[in-house]
Structure formats: C-alpha cells, structure tokens
Amino acid sequence: MDIVRSLVLFGLAALAEIGGAWLIWQGWREHRGLWWIAGGVIALGIYxxxxxxxxxxxxxxxxxxxxxxFVAGSLVWGVLVDRFRPDRWDLIGAAICLVGVAVIMYAPRGGAG
Structure with a gap:
C-alpha cells in the first residue's frame, strides 16, 4: 500500500511542478499574462x-x-501538451531514471539502510 501511495504522490508532484513551470513559461515566454504566471506559482507551491x-x-x-x-514526467508532458516527439535516447534516458527511482525508493532495506 505504501508503494501505491508513494507512486500516486510522485505523480501528483510531477503534475504540480511540471504544470506550474509550464504555466509560468506560457505566461512569460508566450506572453499570456500574469494570471498564467500566478497559476504557475500556486501550482509550484502545491508541489x-x-x-x-x-x-x-x-x-x-x-x-x-x-x-x-520529473525527467520522465517532463517527457510525457511534452508529448501530451506540446506535441513533442521524444527520440529513442529520450526514452532510454527516462527509463534509466525510472529504474533509479525504483532502486532509491523501493529497494528492500535492512535495519542499517
């Protein structure tokens, strides 16, 4: 149950952080205005x-x-929102990062950690 909870929280964190950064990007770089930037700041605070x-x-x-x-989620965001097409090296890099997530967070640990 803790692993599922952890994965859901990682997903929510990615949504808030990547979405918040994207909103700020849109507000500033794409000249959409201060409301977009404010939404991004709020999302980053939630993150x-x-x-x-x-x-x-x-x-x-x-x-x-x-x-x-974050690395893998950024690529997914790019595909879904910005129509970015990752190449095989993007996908391999993201897969390596996700293996790292699994090792860091979910590897069995003894009492010594």
Whole structure:
C-alpha cells in the first residue's frame, strides 16, 4: 500500500511542478499574462507540499527519487501538451531514471539502510 501511495504522490508532484513551470513559461515566454504566471506559482507551491505526504521520512531520498519521476514526467508532458516527439535516447534516458527511482525508493532495506 505504501508503494501505491508513494507512486500516486510522485505523480501528483510531477503534475504540480511540471504544470506550474509550464504555466509560468506560457505566461512569460508566450506572453499570456500574469494570471498564467500566478497559476504557475500556486501550482509550484502545491508541489512543495506534496512531498511531505510521502511515507518515507527521508527528504533527500524522496527528492532524489522524484528527480527521475520529473525527467520522465517532463517527457510525457511534452508529448501530451506540446506535441513533442521524444527520440529513442529520450526514452532510454527516462527509463534509466525510472529504474533509479525504483532502486532509491523501493529497494528492500535492512535495519542499517
């Protein structure tokens, strides 16, 4: 159950962070205005809280693992929202990152950690 919860939280964090950064990008670089930027700032603030709900108590571990989710999630966002077409190297890199997430977060640990 903790793994499912953790994965859902990683997904929510990615949505908030990537979506927030995208909104700021749209507001500033695409000249859509301050409301887009404000929405991005709010989404990034939400992202900041999501990690606190992870079942693992180690901030460094959670943020390190989330980095891999961010990489893969950014590519997915690009495909779905910006019609970006990743090449095989993008996909291989994202897969490597997700393997890193699994190792960092979900590898069995003894008492010594």
């Amino acid at each position: 900041g809280f999501v990690a606190t709900f992870q079942p693992d108590p180690n901030f460094g571990r959670i943020l390190a693992a989330y980095g891999g989710v």
